[in-house]
Amino acid sequence: MNATITRRNATYATVIFDGGGARVAFTNLSTNIQQAFGFDPVRAQAETELENRTKQQSQQLQAAAVSAQLKARIAREKALRAADWPEWRGPNRNGSGTSAEVLASSWPPEGPRKIWVTHELPSGGNSSPVVANGRVYVYIHQRDAKLDTIVCLDEKTGEKKWQRNFPVAMVTLHDASGTPCISGGRCLVMGARFCYCLDATSGVLIWENDTRLPSKDPALTGPRQEVCSSFAIVAGVAVVLCGPPLGYDLQTGKLLWQAPEGGGWSGANSSVSICPADRIVSAGQHRLSCLDAKTGRIIWELPGGGKHLVTYGVTPVLSGNILLATSQEALRGFDLSSETPRELWHVPYGEEFSTPAAEADHFFMIDPGFTYKVGTDRSTLRGAYHIVCRNLNTGDILWHTPIPESQYSSPITAGGKVFILTGNSVDLQMLDALDGRLLASTSVGAVRWSTPAIAHGKMFLRINHGVACYDLTASGQDTARSTTPP
Secondary structure (H helix, E strand, O other): OOEEEEEOOOOEEEEEEOOEEEEEEHHHOOHHHHHHOOOOHHHHHHHHHHHHHHHHHHHHHHHHHHHHHHHHHHHHHHHHHHHOEOOOOOOOOOOEOOOOOOEOOOOOOOOOEEEEEEOOOOOOOOOOOEEEOOEEEEEEEEOOOOEEEEEEEEOOOOOEEEEEEEEOOOOOOOOOOOOOEEEOOEEEEEOOOEEEEEEOOOOOEEEEEEOOOOOOOHHHOOOOOOOOOOOEEEOOEEEEEOOOEEEEEOOOOOEEEEOOOOOOOHHHHOOOEEEOOOEEEEEOOOEEEEEEOOOOOEEEEEEOOOOOOOOOOOOOEEEOOEEEEEEOOEEEEEEOOOOOOEEEEEEOOOOOOOOOEEEOOEEEEEEOOOEEEEOOOOEEEEOOOEEEEEEOOOOOEEEEEEOOOOOOOOOEEEOOEEEEEEOOOOEEEEEEOOOOOEEEEEEOOEOOOOOOEEEOOEEEEEEOOEEEEEEOEHHHHHHHHHHOOO
């Protein structure tokens, strides 16, 4: 075999054989060959160190580039999820959504542009739609047919992706209205009395549980009493109120813990708020409780809403460190920055069937009999329904605007606007979040008691036998005007 040695650098030589070549360190060759090629160990060491440093820097740059790409992708996905409306009361469970798009400040006479509508779904129940990962999810309680129905639609087109029906053992007293929760690729729904966990993509049932647990509260002992709570996912635990708060393992459906009952129908018809450090807050007629979501252990407990909040209840709302919750016949603001809550203010709780929306340092609530001052003598008038904006830190009124009847309707906010269904959900009103000016109003015919969802510049509404999707963006209204015949 013939071989030729060619000088490569101070450290290595290239040896060319008949069948190919290879890089060989001079230190692995005989002394006479090293001398023939002028091998210098000091220079070779320096060159080796330089080559290693260069390779290390290159690897670091490549790793930094990959890390930057990964962080950018995670940020995009996080922004997309933040723009979703994946559960009851939105991405933060406080009625506030995010919008990268500029929302219109007015609508054409016929209302915001309708992107799609489907009238092909069963009718029943008062659940609100949710939006996650390009899909819309709706729970439908077919009371007379004794069916819990869960439907998944395409966000862009309204096309049905899947529908699942589950028998209900009895005809319930009222229509159930638990709103779906989408988390970790799962779709969780509290039905009339059973709860379900499905694969969010395929609709395949993963687990289900009977929540008809023994109850001491007279409000929940009736065999036909439905549950209207919505799941929250915290630290891998699926939490829902069924009289007592229940914590299920998200993966297996195993019941991990059961906490003391909140009291009254409100203990099964409101939902929990998620707090830092894997805690949740639930509200009922008898108690307002903060629990460890992993164990159900009580962290602190305060008196509940009181005797007037027997039927339904306001879902607690968290914004920053401030919790809004009903306690002792009032809506109260609590500072949660320390281990025990500190009350900041309290105001009349307003509409007991409505949950406030919180954004930045203010919140919006519905009051069915708002008391306000008018005229130069500042005389007191008690009017009909108002939407009231208050300071989150002090409870002080910032503005108030009269609205048509909006019982059972909860306001939501996004893009500097406040949206509320009025007239038993027949109409939709849009107000300026800064001063309460009515910007637009239109007829939508939404399902009574449901709440709109806002995601990616669009609004999704439950309607009879279906869902309607509206474009709320400024550009969308310009398109609508340009395509509308004169």
